[in-house]
Amino acid sequence: MTTTTPTGVLRPGRRLWAVLAALFAVALCLAALPGASPAHADDLDDQRRAAEKKQRENDKELEQLEHDLEEISEDLADAVIALKKIEQKLPDAQAALADAQAAYAKAKREVKALEDRLEAQERTETGLVERIEEDEARSVEVRANVGALARQAMKGDLSTSSLAIMLDAADPQEYVQQSGLVTTALRSQTQLLDQLAQTDAANRNAKVRLEAVRERIAELRADAVVKQKEANEHRKKAQARGVEVRTLIDDQKAKTAFIQSRKDEMEAKEEQLKRDRESLESDLKEIIKKQKARDKKKKDKKAGPVGSGIFQNPSSYNPMYITSMYGWRQHPVLGYPRLHAGIDLRAYCGVKILAGRKGEVVWAKYRSGYGNQVLVDHGEINGNYVMSSYNHLQGFNVSAGQKVSGGDVVGYSGSTGTSTACHLHFEVYINGATVDPYPYL
Structure with a gap:
């Protein structure tokens, strides 16, 4: 019979079609992506695949946890x-906080670098302004001196010829002195x-350099404004991420404290479930004992293999969907191993639950953690006594002693007993002991 596992993978017959459909869907998604450089596209694809894989793992973990918690209030x-969702979110939130803090620190460094460059340019500007003012003052002074010399020349003080100087000189020494003064003045x-x-x-x-420096100062100031705005945005993001992380940590502490406060309650329920299991096994052994006494006149037959596929789908869904498999698993809170003695099948509230094989109803009654339970005796199969039970039912459609055929409605899906959501918990017993029902479906 075709079944679906908790991860949604179909058994042979549909698995190939599911794989092909998934590959075709991925191909369509890739074809629809906008053009990008191969390296960049590969990076984005890797990031997307990693995120999707992580999300699938988280969803699967939560789904399994929900089923593991079916016996808890x-x-x-x-x-x-x-708490599990918090623990899943917290690493990503902490990583996002670290990224935001790093981005803020980088932006602050860039703002500081811009401020330092701006300060250096402003010092250069001040120096240039002072230099220009000094040069202009010196230029005014030089022009005044040049003007004075020009006025003297116009008066003739600097235009006297060498012959005039010689004729006017009282002696040769005075001539040399007068001639030197004129030469010095001209120089x-x-x-x-x-x-x-x-x-x-x-x-x-x-002045040209000053203009360039002032243009650079204007650019640096504009860049500093933009970078400061970016730094402020990164600071706000870091603050928001910090609040998110602190909130998650506070919630984590509160949930953990609440769960620990109920630990005694959970241990008591586990003990009750253990007693329920022992009581059921005792009842089954008593039934088998009576069956053997009833069949004592028959020739003893050595038990052989029961065979696979002896039960049909007991749920109303085709293919049936298994949400939790048979086997040992760790208690999600108490931490020690416990046996999940059947398989859980998807069955929404009120849907029909079907007998997996012909047999006789042993009882249809409430049994503590199992809730409303129907137990069906399927008789002897190759020397083995085989029974099955249908648990957490909302209501019954059969009664003790009634004969049923495979596919007959025995009850309706519910969430009675230690169950938190409607589903079918299906168990199979061979010679009074629970076995994994999956191979027999």
Whole structure:
């Protein structure tokens, strides 16, 4: 019979079609992606696949946890599931906080670097302004000196010829002195003109540089405003991430404290479930003992293999969907191993639950943690006594002693007993002991 496991993987017959459909869906998604460079696209694909894989793992973990908690009170189960969700979210939230803090620290460093460069440019600007003012003052002074020399020349003080100086001189020594003074004055005039030209050229260069520096200052100030805005945004994100992490940690502590406060209750329920299991096994052994006494006149037959596929789907869904398998698992809170003695099948509240094989109803009654239970005796199969039970039912459709055939309605799905949601808990017993029902379906 085709069945579906908790992860949704179909058994042979449908698995190939499911794989092909999944590959086709992935191909369509990839074809619809916008164009990007191969390396960038590969990185994005890897990130997407990693995120999707993690989400699937988290969902599967939560689904399994929900089934493991079916024997715990609803408020406690909700707390355990909430705690698990917190534990799943917390690493990502902490990583996001670290990223936000790193981005904020980087933005602050960039703002500081811009401020340092801006300060350096402003110092350069101040220096250039002071230099230009000094050069302009010097230029004014030089121009005044040049003007004075020019006025003297116009009056003739500097234009006297060498012959006039010689004729006016009282003696040769005076001639030399007068001639030297005129030469020095002319040289000074030339030097002042050269100095004026150099000062004006340096001043023009300084003004050009000053303009460039002021443009750079304006750019740095604009960049600093933008970068400061970015830093503020990163700071807000870091603060928000910090609040999220602190809230998760506070919730984690509160849920953990609540769960620990109910530990005694959970241990008591586990003990009750253990007693329920022992009571059921005792009843089954008593039934088998009576069956053997009834069949004592028959020739003893050595037990052989029961065979696979002796039960049909007991749920109303085709294919049936198994939400929790048979086997040992760790208690989600108490931490010690316990046996899940059957399989859980998807069965929403009120749907029909079917007999998996012909037999006789041993009882249809409430049995503590099992809730409303129907036990069906299927008689002897190759020397083995085989029975099955249908648990947590909402209501019965059969009664003790009634004969049923495979597919007959024995009851309706519910959530009675230690169950937190409607489903069918199906158990199979061979010679009074529970076995994994899956191979027999």
